[in-house]
Each structure stands twice: as structure tokens, then as C-alpha cells.
Amino acid sequence: MTVVTSATPHGPLSHDAPWWRHAVIYQVYPRSFADSNGDGVGDLPGITSRLEHLAGLGVDALWLSPIYVSPMADAGYDVADYRDVDPLFGSLADADALIARAHELGVRVIVDLVPNHTSDEHRWFQAALAAAPGSAERARYHFRDGQGEHGEEPPNNWASVFGGRAWTRETRPDGTPGQWYLHLFDSKQPDLNWGNPEVVEEFESILRFWLDRGVDGFRVDVAHALVKHPEMPDWHEKAVMAGSEGEAEHANLGPMWDQDGVHEIYRGWRRVLESYNPEGDPAQDRILCAEAWLPNQERTMRYVRPDEMHQAFNFHFLECAWRVEDLRKVIDDSLVAADAVGAPTTWVLSNHDVVRHASRLGLPVGARRPNGIGPSSRQPNADLGLARARAATALMLALPGSAYLYNGEELGLPDATALPDEVRQDPAFHRTGGEEIGRDGCRVPLPWQADAPGYGFGPGEDGRTWLPQPLGYGPLAVDRQVGVEGSTLELYRTMLGLRRRHDLGVGGLTWLDEHGEDVLAFVNAREDGPPVTVLTNLGSAPAALPAHSEVLLCSGRLVDGELPPDTTVWLV
Known part of the structure; x- marks a missing residue:
């Protein structure tokens, strides 16, 4: 077979590269993962009881959304006490038990940190x-x-x-x-003044508090918001966080976002983390990951220069349209920008702030990403969305770098799009009078057992959950997918196992150009061992596979030996 390639945007790393350069990290949204006491809200003992699920899935680390003491005006992102656990989730002892059990299972623990604002009850x-x-x-x-x-x-x-x-x-x-x-967010979330040395000292102390308890890193909420222009001038353009409609055109987000002074804060944090690994053992690295919605890769990569953070979420990949040219460009741009500062690229498709990709990809290609889907919204094509979600994840997990998964995506969960207004809790829904549907649809509690009350989310006989679960979650419950060939759960387990076995996270990427304009194709090659060829068919007709190739996995089913539309295959 003649292989036609274009320039290689990314070379391989050593097998012993630090863990965070290639880790698969699973986001746990605590109130929606597992409930231990029957109150309908997930908690730390519930998470601990389900850690074997994550170890069996094959992830390297979990990231916990906020568990701190909070009045819950914004689901815990309004923190009243950074050094204690809210009783809704348990206690500090429960947090210690979770960290210890996760480490026993070989899973690292990353906790959320919310430094831009506190609760008004702080x-x-x-x-x-x-x-x-x-x-x-x-x-x-x-x-x-x-x-x-x-x-x-x-x-x-x-x-x-x-x-x-x-x-x-x-x-x-x-x-x-x-x-x-x-308050750049809710009125119950007053912004801190990071020009005040007392604020800087307090958060370095908070870092040490959780590092002393054994956490392996921090995901930093709205990392680009901490520093404001000192004159606080009016801003006559749409004052929204990057990633929202129309924001991609603006490199200058305004005087409230991405100010240069933020980087000195993170240099100080990096020094704190490195003090917990004085020998410089890569296996003992504690990490920082930036949530920063920024207009281009170059601005994002400023947060992951060698003396700042370790990772930054690649929201450009999450926002990318389901088209070959768009995906190839964002992958190229991501790898080139990350390589320029010696950082890994971090891929992500879903999280607690966006419509799940099993629903998002069921909308027309190129449509604006909705901030929530409600009963009167355009409804996604569920079958198409799931097929594309499986294909997109198979593409993502074959790329070099680190990847983030969101709880429930391994089950193929869609957004809950029929939630009535009276159950919605997202402050964005209420502050906009319902104009913005908000994020509740991606936060609905997970289904564990199809025939149990609340789909096994908790022990309560009434099956109550803090947000109602749609009927469609029953067939997607964990117990309906374990061991079932072709299920989304088993596909994820297979992908993560093969990703580790073939060192795809540290491989080098080379594009292949001979498969036609509707097929995204590349080779992921490691230092030794067979390269893995990855094909994603984004067209409307089946695509031929290379001759003499062996199928490692397929996100769907081959048809007469060809790759159907909206399907990804890994080959050796």
C-alpha cells in the first residue's frame, strides 16, 4: 500500500514521560455520580463505593467538581469554606477515605479550585x-x-x-x-481582588491544605478571570466568556478576562506544587489544569508554559464542527501550539458546563453550540448523536496527549432535554428569565441499575434524585451494558485498554491523505511497536479500509468490510 502523508505536526515522547502528559482523567460531578444515604444527592461515600467502576474503565485519574462548604447558589462553585467539605457531600474524613481508596486502585485524585470568587457567605x-x-x-x-x-x-x-x-x-x-x-457570575459569587497579597497568600495556603491530604492536583475554575484591568474601564462589546457566540473573532476578551498579571499567580502555584516533589520524580508530580475559554490556541498555551500550569482544557476541540477540515485544523493547531511551549495537548468533548456530545453531535453540523436544550428547543437526532459521539471519542482517545472524560459519557448518556422549568437550578436559567436554558441537562444523576428506583443512583426506595432522570436512561444503565458486546461502556473499556497498550498518549501523529476528502486519517506511532492507523468517516458513504490491515476496534460496525459514515476505526 502506498501511504500518502502530509507534514507530521507532532513527534513521539518517551515511554517514561510524566503521567499527566498522556493521562485519561475522568470528571466526577459529585452530586450526580452516586448517592450513599438516599437523600437524592450524590456524595463522597457514594463516589468511593463506585471507584471500582473507574478503575475497571481504565482511567488514570478522577477530577472532583467542588465539594467545599457552600450555599450551593451555583452548585458548589460559590465556596464559603475552602478547607472543609459541605455536609451535603460528607466530611473531610470521607474525602480522606476517597483519596486513599482511589490511590489503592491506582487512580489519582484532582480537586476543583475556585479562585476567582467566593460565596457571599464566606x-x-x-x-x-x-x-x-x-x-x-x-x-x-x-x-x-x-x-x-x-x-x-x-x-x-x-x-x-x-x-x-x-x-x-x-x-x-x-x-x-x-x-x-x-461579580462576573452570580451576585452570590463576589470576585476576589488578586492584586491583594493577602488573597495570594490565602490560596497558596489552601493549595497546601489539600496537597497535605494527598490530592494529585487541581483543576482551576475560570483560570483566565482572576486579574482585572486596574482601571476597570467600560467594555462596549459583548462582555461574555470566550466560547460563547461570536467570541472566536475577538482576541481581546475585554478588561475582565485573560489579563497578563494572572500568569505570575500561577508561577507561584507551580512553585508550591513542586515543593511537594523535591526529588523531581515524574510519578509524584502534582498538577494544575486551567479552565480558560480563550479565542485561540496561542493565548491558551500561555497558561502552560514550563513554569506555569501543566495542562489547559482544549475547548477549541470541544467546539469543533463535525467536518474533516475543521477537525484537522483544530488538531494541527493544538499540537503545534502545545509543542511550541513544551506542553501536552488536552482533549475534551463533554463536561458539566456544556451539552453532552451525544446530544450536541445530533444537531445539524455547524449549528451554534446551544447553552442547554429544553423541551421547546430543536431536539437532537439521538441515534445520529450517539454514533457520532462514539466516533468522536474514538478519534479523541487515539490522539497523543491527555484526555478528559465526563461522568456518564461512557454510557452514551444524552442530555436530559425535557426538564420542566420548575426543576431547573442553574443560575444562568433564572438570571436570564429562561432565555438561556442552562446546564442542568448534562448534570442529571447517573443510572447504575435499570430496574432499581432512581436507576440505582441511591438506596432510597422512592428513587428520588435532585434532578429527574429521563426514562431513556434506564436502558443505558451500567448493569445493562457491562459485558455486552458493542455497548458504549464496553467500547470505552476497550479504547482505554488499547490506548494504554499501544502508548497512544505519547505517540507521534502523521496525517494520511489518500482516503478521500470525507475521511480524517492519521497514524499514531510510538518509539517501538506497530503504528496504529485511525480513520474517521465524516461523509455520507462507506469508505474502504487499507488492504492487509487488522481491526483493533471500531466505534460501530463495519459494513461489507467498509467503514460506515460517522464511524471511527483503529487499525494495525
Whole structure:
């Protein structure tokens, strides 16, 4: 067979590359993973009881969304105490038990960190409200006098990501209006002032608190938001987080995002983490991963320079349309940009903030990514979405670098698109008056047993769950897929096993150009051993396979020896 190739965008790494350069990391959304006490909300003992599922799946690490003490105005991303576990999820002892059991099973643990803002119930913010303007307590946040004759207008025109103004005016104890405070998200999430050394010191202490408990790293929430332009000028363009509609055209996200000063903060954090591995043993590395929705790969890669973070989520891949030219470009751009700073590329398709890719890929190709799907929204094609999701994941897990999975995607779960308004909890839904459907649909509790109340999510006989599970989740329950040939769960297990066996995470990538314009094709080659050829058919007709090739896995079924549309195959 004559192999036609284009330039190789990425060379192989050594087999003993640090674990985080090729790890598969599984996001656990705690309230939706497993419930131990029957209250309908997932918790830490529930997660611990299901860790064998993750070990059997073959992941290298799990990432826990926030478990801290919180009033839950934004599902725990409004933290009132960073050094304790909310009783909803358990206790610090339960966190210790989870970390210990995960390590016994060979699974590392990464915890979420929310440094841009606290809860308004945090002791610091309560002290700020009780203190006078100009006080040290208020200097931990962004308090400003308002504009207008009586300060009745906010300090600037910034908007909240969740809708409405990014400023809320305090009410003094005597009932009169006072200063305004900044919150890029909900009004119960006041932004911290990272120009204040006390804030810097506090978070380095928080890092040490969790590192001392044995965690292996931190996923950093809205990592690009911490530093604001010191003059806080008005911003006359749409003030939203990158990744939203129209944002790709703007390299300048405005004075509230991606300011240069943020990088010195992460250099300090990197030094803290490295102090826990004085011998420099790669197996003992503790890591930082940035959640940063940025307009291009070059801006993203500034967060993973050698003295800053280890990883950054590749949201450009998540946002990519299901087209050969789009996918090839984003993969090329990702690898080239990451190689330029010596960092790994981190691939992701779903998380707790976006419509699950089993639903998203069932919408028309090129359609804008919706911020939630409701009963009156355009509904995805479920069969097509699942086929494309399986193919997309098979493509993703064959790429060199690290990959993130979201809990339930290994079951092929779609978004819950029929949730009634009265059960929705996402503040984005409520702050926009329902204009933005929000993220509840991707956060519905997982199904473990098809015939049990609540699909086995918890022990309660009433089967209650904090968000209602759709009827379609029953056939997708874990117990209906274990050991079933062709099930999505078994496909994931096979992919992760083969990925590890063939060292795909540290391989080098070379494009193949002889399979036609509708087939994305490449070779992933390691230092030794047979290369793996990967073909994804994004066209409307079956595609021929190379002669004399052996099928390692296929995301669907071959038809007369050919690769059907919306299917990925791995070959040797």
C-alpha cells in the first residue's frame, strides 16, 4: 500500500514521560455520580463505593467538581469554606477515605479550585460587608462607589456571564444603599481582588491544605478571570466568556478576562506544587489544569508554559464542527501550539458546563453550540448523536496527549432535554428569565441499575434524585451494558485498554491523505511497536479500509468490510 502523508505536526515522547502528559482523567460531578444515604444527592461515600467502576474503565485519574462548604447558589462553585467539605457531600474524613481508596486502585485524585470568587457567605465577604469603605476587609474584593449623583449607577457597564449586571449594590445595616461589588457570575459569587497579597497568600495556603491530604492536583475554575484591568474601564462589546457566540473573532476578551498579571499567580502555584516533589520524580508530580475559554490556541498555551500550569482544557476541540477540515485544523493547531511551549495537548468533548456530545453531535453540523436544550428547543437526532459521539471519542482517545472524560459519557448518556422549568437550578436559567436554558441537562444523576428506583443512583426506595432522570436512561444503565458486546461502556473499556497498550498518549501523529476528502486519517506511532492507523468517516458513504490491515476496534460496525459514515476505526 502506498501511504500518502502530509507534514507530521507532532513527534513521539518517551515511554517514561510524566503521567499527566498522556493521562485519561475522568470528571466526577459529585452530586450526580452516586448517592450513599438516599437523600437524592450524590456524595463522597457514594463516589468511593463506585471507584471500582473507574478503575475497571481504565482511567488514570478522577477530577472532583467542588465539594467545599457552600450555599450551593451555583452548585458548589460559590465556596464559603475552602478547607472543609459541605455536609451535603460528607466530611473531610470521607474525602480522606476517597483519596486513599482511589490511590489503592491506582487512580489519582484532582480537586476543583475556585479562585476567582467566593460565596457571599464566606467569612471574608461577611467581614467586608460589616466594614467601612476603604477598609482592609473590603480590599480583598472589588468594592467601588457607584456613578451618578447618588452613586445609583454601577461603577462600569460590565455584564455578568449569567445575565444582568456584573455589579450588585450593598445595603447598609441602616437600610441605605452603599457601595457596589463586582461579580462576573452570580451576585452570590463576589470576585476576589488578586492584586491583594493577602488573597495570594490565602490560596497558596489552601493549595497546601489539600496537597497535605494527598490530592494529585487541581483543576482551576475560570483560570483566565482572576486579574482585572486596574482601571476597570467600560467594555462596549459583548462582555461574555470566550466560547460563547461570536467570541472566536475577538482576541481581546475585554478588561475582565485573560489579563497578563494572572500568569505570575500561577508561577507561584507551580512553585508550591513542586515543593511537594523535591526529588523531581515524574510519578509524584502534582498538577494544575486551567479552565480558560480563550479565542485561540496561542493565548491558551500561555497558561502552560514550563513554569506555569501543566495542562489547559482544549475547548477549541470541544467546539469543533463535525467536518474533516475543521477537525484537522483544530488538531494541527493544538499540537503545534502545545509543542511550541513544551506542553501536552488536552482533549475534551463533554463536561458539566456544556451539552453532552451525544446530544450536541445530533444537531445539524455547524449549528451554534446551544447553552442547554429544553423541551421547546430543536431536539437532537439521538441515534445520529450517539454514533457520532462514539466516533468522536474514538478519534479523541487515539490522539497523543491527555484526555478528559465526563461522568456518564461512557454510557452514551444524552442530555436530559425535557426538564420542566420548575426543576431547573442553574443560575444562568433564572438570571436570564429562561432565555438561556442552562446546564442542568448534562448534570442529571447517573443510572447504575435499570430496574432499581432512581436507576440505582441511591438506596432510597422512592428513587428520588435532585434532578429527574429521563426514562431513556434506564436502558443505558451500567448493569445493562457491562459485558455486552458493542455497548458504549464496553467500547470505552476497550479504547482505554488499547490506548494504554499501544502508548497512544505519547505517540507521534502523521496525517494520511489518500482516503478521500470525507475521511480524517492519521497514524499514531510510538518509539517501538506497530503504528496504529485511525480513520474517521465524516461523509455520507462507506469508505474502504487499507488492504492487509487488522481491526483493533471500531466505534460501530463495519459494513461489507467498509467503514460506515460517522464511524471511527483503529487499525494495525
